[in-house]
Amino acid sequence: xxTADTGFTLLEVLVALVIVAVGIAASARLMTxxxxxxxxxxxxxxxxxxxxxxxxxxxxSRQWPISEAVDSxxxxxxxxxxxxxxVIATPNPDMVRIEVGVRLVGDYHYGQxxxxxxxxxxxxxxx
Numbered sequence: 001x002x003t004a005d006t007g008f009t010l011l012e013v014l015v016a017l018v019i020v021a022v023g024i025a026a027s028a029r030l031m032t033x034x035x036x037x038x039x040x041x042x043x044x045x046x047x048x049x050x051x052x053x054x055x056x057x058x059x060x061s062r063q064w065p066i067s068e069a070v071d072s073x074x075x076x077x078x079x080x081x082x083x084x085x086x087v088i089a090t091p092n093p094d095m096v097r098i099e100v101g102v103r104l105v106g107d108y109h110y111g112q113x114x115x116x117x118x119x120x121x122x123x124x125x126x127x
Contacts, residue, residue: 046077047110051102054083055113058098064119065096073105080105094119 008016054072058065065087072083084101099114 042077043079043104044110046079047081047102047104048113050074050076050081050083051100051111051113054085054102055098055100055115058085058087058100059115059117065098065117067096090116 054074067087067089069087070085072085074081074083082103082105084099084103086099086101088097088099090097095116095118097114097116099112101112103110
């Protein structure tokens with residue numbers, strides 16, 4: 001090799017291109033995963049709001065909830081949601097457990113909230 005032969009060989013250029021291509025492919029994969037996780041998080045946040053609204057409606061109702069299952073649907077955030085509300089008796093007759101499950105119509109379960117509601121109108125409490 002003479003001093004006039006300076007620069008990169010074809011092999012060096014190809015190795016550099018492979019390294020850059022692998023880096024770009026990894027970055028594209030990370031960006032795709034980030035977008036998917038962002039969408040999933042958004043859907044879960046909306047599901048939580050739907051469940052919280054349903055649960056709050058039952059808790060704020062002046063009527064004592066009947067121990068039964070109620071299925072309903074609601075539209076929020078551009079999605080159609082299926083809401084499964086269950087009122088479950090507890091050993092204490094003046095308290096019930098309320099469970100609200102939420103999922104997209106035709107999709108898997110996105111979450112569940114629960115709370116307890118006490119009968120504040122019981123005669124021993126002066127109600």
